[in-house]
Amino acid sequence: MDVENFLSDVSDNLKKLSLDLNQALWDLETTGTKEAQQKQQELDLAYKKYLNNPLTYTKLKKFQKENSSSRELNVLERIFRAHLMPEEILTKISLKESEIMHQYVSFRPIVDGRALTENEIREVLTKENDPVLRKKVWEASKEIGAILAPKIIELVKLRNEGAKAMGFDNYFQMQLELQEVDENWLMDIFERLYQASDAAYTQILQEIHEKLAKRFSVSGSELGPWAYSEPFFQEDPLDTKELDDLVRNVDFIASAKDFFHSLGFFNVEEVIEKSDLYEREGKNQHAFCINIDRAKDIRTLNNLKPSLRWLETLMHELGHAVYEQGFHEELSWTLREPPHMITTEAMALICGRQVYLPQFWENKNVDPELVQRASRSLIRRQLIFSRWVMVMTAFEKSLYEKPDQNLNKLWWELVEKYQHIKPNENRENNFDWASKYHIGLAPVYYFSYLLGEMFASSIEKKLNGFMSSKTADYLNEHLFAPGNKYPWYDLVKNVVQTPLHEKHWIEEFVLS
Numbered sequence: 001m002d003v004e005n006f007l008s009d010v011s012d013n014l015k016k017l018s019l020d021l022n023q024a025l026w027d028l029e030t031t032g033t034k035e036a037q038q039k040q041q042e043l044d045l046a047y048k049k050y051l052n053n054p055l056t057y058t059k060l061k062k063f064q065k066e067n068s069s070s071r072e073l074n075v076l077e078r079i080f081r082a083h084l085m086p087e088e089i090l091t092k093i094s095l096k097e098s099e100i101m102h103q104y105v106s107f108r109p110i111v112d113g114r115a116l117t118e119n120e121i122r123e124v125l126t127k128e129n130d131p132v133l134r135k136k137v138w139e140a141s142k143e144i145g146a147i148l149a150p151k152i153i154e155l156v157k158l159r160n161e162g163a164k165a166m167g168f169d170n171y172f173q174m175q176l177e178l179q180e181v182d183e184n185w186l187m188d189i190f191e192r193l194y195q196a197s198d199a200a201y202t203q204i205l206q207e208i209h210e211k212l213a214k215r216f217s218v219s220g221s222e223l224g225p226w227a228y229s230e231p232f233f234q235e236d237p238l239d240t241k242e243l244d245d246l247v248r249n250v251d252f253i254a255s256a257k258d259f260f261h262s263l264g265f266f267n268v269e270e271v272i273e274k275s276d277l278y279e280r281e282g283k284n285q286h287a288f289c290i291n292i293d294r295a296k297d298i299r300t301l302n303n304l305k306p307s308l309r310w311l312e313t314l315m316h317e318l319g320h321a322v323y324e325q326g327f328h329e330e331l332s333w334t335l336r337e338p339p340h341m342i343t344t345e346a347m348a349l350i351c352g353r354q355v356y357l358p359q360f361w362e363n364k365n366v367d368p369e370l371v372q373r374a375s376r377s378l379i380r381r382q383l384i385f386s387r388w389v390m391v392m393t394a395f396e397k398s399l400y401e402k403p404d405q406n407l408n409k410l411w412w413e414l415v416e417k418y419q420h421i422k423p424n425e426n427r428e429n430n431f432d433w434a435s436k437y438h439i440g441l442a443p444v445y446y447f448s449y450l451l452g453e454m455f456a457s458s459i460e461k462k463l464n465g466f467m468s469s470k471t472a473d474y475l476n477e478h479l480f481a482p483g484n485k486y487p488w489y490d491l492v493k494n495v496v497q498t499p500l501h502e503k504h505w506i507e508e509f510v511l512s
């Protein structure tokens with residue numbers, strides 16, 4: 001068999017398997033039924049079993065030796081290697097993940113006799129002024145952690161066992177290497193960002209604490225993690241209610257169409273038509289974009305509510321979608337994907353950012369004072385979010401290096417170091433880290449968001465502003481069309497002519 005036949009054989013199989021899996025995943029996320037879960041689980045296993053094939057892998061390596069510059073072989077080699085764990089471990093991982101996912105999706109903590117959805121928890125944390133009730137709801141949001149922690153630790157150990165069987169130290173290291181990310185480089189760039197932004201972060205935190213202490217009628221030292229607008233302090237807690245007034249008369253869908261058209265993306269309707277946009281019983285409460293067939297079938301899942309956050313999320317997911325629409329049509333199936341989450345997150349994050357910026361609200365008949373508040377909020381959000389990613393990344397690195405340590409203690413040490421937040425009293429015997437969805441189910445992934453933010457700032461700088469009718473042409477050509485033809489760090493250079501760095505992000509959010 002020659003290399004062309006081999007490649008088309010493998011990619012045809014993967015195409016079929018991933019199409020079935022994506023459809024099943026969509027059914028599961030939109031219904032949450034037991035049947036959908038079983039189907040998704042079976043297909044996930046079938047997909048992973050196909051990739052868990054030492055014979056195919058050996059052939060791949062042989063062809064790779066003869067064609068060392070082939071990007072397709074490089075991409076496939078890393079996909080196959082990622083799944084080359086002993087089959088027994090692979091099966092256990094898959095089952096454990098499905099179990100955790102199902103529990104996570106269906107869990108509703110009870111507060112005062114009422115089962116709360118995630119949106120309802122957020123609503124209390126956004127609007128409620130009574131510190132006692134806030135604390136109660138915040139603590140309820142952590143209950144899932146105690147249920148899932150033992151399972152997540154088992155899963156972490158299984159992932160490590162698999163990584164070790166393939167010659168890696170642990171799963172964290174394996175993931176970064178397979179994603180073409182240098183671990184030392186990553187830790188260094190986050191450390192530089194931490195140093196360069198610590199004074200600015202401390203200052204905005206002080207501003208936030210003063211306002212929150214006043215709002216809840218407590219002293220600054222009485223504030224705790226329950227004081228913010230969501231359970232992990234990933235977002236700006238100030239002005240949330242006020243900023244939602246901005247979207248009071250906004251038709252989200254019309255606004256999204258206008259926005260993407262104004263940039264030159266004219267096919268966004270196709271995605272909107274296929275998307276599942278509103279809250280429903282049993283449905284995944286988050287948001288994502290999925291390219292079902294790596295061709296025309298691109299969808300987003302949202303749970304839209306009239307808040308600025310959900311307008312941002314809609315733009316974010318559609319940002320991913322227009323990226324997926326932009327792959328060059330002559331690319332092979334294997335290369336019709338971004339080279340890394342970093343590059344597609346950058347696009348999604350820039351689109352989300354725009355709803356906080358004055359240009360987005362021009363000619364929209366809204367209170368200019370609110371628009372000003374929104375752009376100040378964006379700066380706070382960026383600083384707050386960057387700290388959150390630092391916590392997640394440092395935690396995961398340590399979690400996979402030493403899964404038997406006191407993880408709750410580690411969690412709160414990192415939260416204190418990066419976010420400057422102390423826990424409520426009596427959290428010692430809890431499992432607060434395990435209530436975060438991504439720890440169990442989207443491992444070694446969060447860092448991509450912050451690298452994406454840095455890349456986003458560099459793209460804005462390069463384009464000299466994002467909201468222009470020329471944006472689509474430039475990004476289609478330089479960012480989307482190549483798909484996975486180059487590693488992400490070369491694609492970054494292709495777009496902004498420099499390697500990925502933190503300087504434009506610092507310029508935009510620390511020095512502004």
Ligand SMILES: [Zn+2]
Nearest residue numbers: 316320345348
């Ligand atoms: Zn995203």
